[in-house]
Amino acid sequence: MKQHEQHKRAFIIWLAIYPLITLLTISLGSYLKDLPLYLRTLILTIIAVPVMVYGLVPLLNRLFRNWLNH
Structure with missing residues (x-):
């Protein structure tokens, strides 16, 4: 994975986890x-991890698909 792709994925994860944990x-x-x-x-974490893995991250990946792939 290219470094800029890794930064984008990290941002997507943060975008999901911050409001969820809050x-x-x-x-x-x-x-x-x-x-x-x-x-x-x-x-x-028992609640947050499945919500992240099966819900928020896939949703955000779809919403930011174009940005993530460029």
């Missing part, structure tokens, strides 16, 4: 606040 933290924060950090992280 949304999950806001929506689940009060439920998870009393748990140890490792459990909060585990729960958030």
Whole structure:
């Protein structure tokens, strides 16, 4: 993979993960606040990874297809 392609893919992943983690933290924060950090992280990643892999990244790849391929 060319370096500029790698930068574009990194941007797409960031574009997906930042709002997702923010949304999950806001929506689940009060439920998870009393748990140890490792459990909060585990729960958030159990939710975030499938949403990213099967939902957001494919969607963003389609939306930014032209930009990613140039």
